Amino acid sequence: MVIAIGFEGSANKLGIGIIEDDKILSNCRRTYISPPGEGFMPKETALHHRQNILAVLKQALDESGIKPEEIDVVCYTKGPGMGAPLACVAVVARTVAQIWNKPLLGVNHCIGHIEMGRFITGADNPIVLYVSGGNTQIIAYSRKKYRIFGETIDIAVGNCLDRFARVLKLSNAPSPGFNIEQMAKKGTKYLPLPYCVKGMDVSFSGILTYMEERSKKLIKEGFTPEDLCYSLQETVFAMLVETTERALAHVGSKEVLIVGGVGCNLRLQEMMRIMCKERGAKIFATDERFCIDNGLMIARAGLEMFKSGSRMKWEDCGITQRFRTDDVDVIWRKD
The missing domain is CATH 3.30.420.40 (ATPase, nucleotide binding domain)
Incomplete structure (x- = not known):
C-alpha cells in the first residue's frame, strides 16, 4: 500500500490530491478567474496560488482522513507550465516534504494527464x-x-x-x-x-x-x-x-x-x-x-513512478517550464 499526495499549479488551476494505490482519497482544486476579456498573467496567478495553497492542502488532508505521517511520497508538477505558478507550488511541495521527512518526486504535467486518464477510464x-x-x-x-x-x-x-x-x-x-x-x-x-x-x-x-x-x-x-x-x-x-x-x-x-x-x-x-x-x-x-488540471493526476503519476523505483535527488527537484512529454522514461509500463 502506497499513499501519494500531488501538488498541481502549472497554470491557473491550483490542485492537491491524495491517492492510496487505486483508491482516490481527495481531489481539491481552486481556480484563478481573471476578468472577462483578459487572460491570466504569471504574477497574478502565482499570487492566487500562494494565497490559497495552505487552505487547499488542509482541505485535501481533511477530506482524505490521512495524516502526514501516513503519506509515502510527495509529488509536484515539475513542468511544463508558467514559471511563477510552478515555482510557488514547488516551493510548498519541497517544504512539506522536508517537514514531513518524505521523498519528493517532480512529475511531468502531460504524463500526469495521461496516467490519470488511463487510471480513470481503464484504457489499456x-x-x-x-x-x-x-x-x-x-x-x-x-x-x-x-x-x-x-x-x-x-x-x-x-x-x-x-x-x-x-x-x-x-x-x-x-x-x-x-x-x-x-x-x-x-x-x-x-x-x-x-x-x-x-x-x-x-x-x-x-x-x-x-x-x-x-x-x-x-x-x-x-x-x-x-x-x-x-x-x-x-x-x-x-x-x-x-x-x-x-x-x-x-x-x-x-x-x-x-x-x-x-x-x-x-x-x-x-x-x-x-x-x-x-x-x-x-x-x-x-x-x-479529472480532465481539467488537478492534483490527483500528479499524485497518480507520481505513485506509478515511486512504485517502479523512481527517486529524485533534492538538488534535482526544481521546475522545468519546457518539459517534453517524450523526455520522460516511462519505466512503470510493460511493453
Missing part, C-alpha cells in the same frame, strides 16, 4: 489526444516512452479557444473554453475557416488571427457570435480528429483516450466517437473532475 494502450490551454499533442506509447506523433506548431487548441473568448468578452468563469462550447451549441450557420493540418502537426494561430480580424465585420454581415463559436469549434476539432485518426491507423490501435482541459468538451468527444465507430475503435474520456 490507447492513442492519446492531449488537448489543453498550453498543450496539443497526439501521443502513443512505445518502448518506455510516450512518443509524440503530432503536435501544434504554434499555440495550443485551448489557447486558441480561450483567446477568441476574450474577443467576444465572454466570462472566464468557470472557463472561457466551456463558455465557447455553450455558445457553439446555439450556432446554426457555419463559416468556412482556414484548415491548417501539416502532416501530423496542426496550427491554430492563423485561424485565431483570421477570427480576431474579421469577427466584428462578420457579425455585421449576419453571423452571430454563436455562429462564430460553432464554426471555430467545428474546424479546430476536425483537425484534431483527422490527425488522431492517422495515428490510430499507423499504430493499429483500437483505443483513443482524450485528456487535458479541452478533453471534457462534449462536441470533441462526439466527433471523436464518430471517427472511432467508423474504424471499429473505442473512445475513452473523462469529465471536468
Whole structure:
C-alpha cells in the first residue's frame, strides 16, 4: 500500500490530491478567474496560488482522513507550465516534504494527464489526444516512452479557444473554453475557416488571427457570435480528429483516450466517437473532475513512478517550464 499526495499549479488551476494505490482519497482544486476579456498573467496567478495553497492542502488532508505521517511520497508538477505558478507550488511541495521527512518526486504535467486518464477510464494502450490551454499533442506509447506523433506548431487548441473568448468578452468563469462550447451549441450557420493540418502537426494561430480580424465585420454581415463559436469549434476539432485518426491507423490501435482541459468538451468527444465507430475503435474520456488540471493526476503519476523505483535527488527537484512529454522514461509500463 502506497499513499501519494500531488501538488498541481502549472497554470491557473491550483490542485492537491491524495491517492492510496487505486483508491482516490481527495481531489481539491481552486481556480484563478481573471476578468472577462483578459487572460491570466504569471504574477497574478502565482499570487492566487500562494494565497490559497495552505487552505487547499488542509482541505485535501481533511477530506482524505490521512495524516502526514501516513503519506509515502510527495509529488509536484515539475513542468511544463508558467514559471511563477510552478515555482510557488514547488516551493510548498519541497517544504512539506522536508517537514514531513518524505521523498519528493517532480512529475511531468502531460504524463500526469495521461496516467490519470488511463487510471480513470481503464484504457489499456490507447492513442492519446492531449488537448489543453498550453498543450496539443497526439501521443502513443512505445518502448518506455510516450512518443509524440503530432503536435501544434504554434499555440495550443485551448489557447486558441480561450483567446477568441476574450474577443467576444465572454466570462472566464468557470472557463472561457466551456463558455465557447455553450455558445457553439446555439450556432446554426457555419463559416468556412482556414484548415491548417501539416502532416501530423496542426496550427491554430492563423485561424485565431483570421477570427480576431474579421469577427466584428462578420457579425455585421449576419453571423452571430454563436455562429462564430460553432464554426471555430467545428474546424479546430476536425483537425484534431483527422490527425488522431492517422495515428490510430499507423499504430493499429483500437483505443483513443482524450485528456487535458479541452478533453471534457462534449462536441470533441462526439466527433471523436464518430471517427472511432467508423474504424471499429473505442473512445475513452473523462469529465471536468479529472480532465481539467488537478492534483490527483500528479499524485497518480507520481505513485506509478515511486512504485517502479523512481527517486529524485533534492538538488534535482526544481521546475522545468519546457518539459517534453517524450523526455520522460516511462519505466512503470510493460511493453
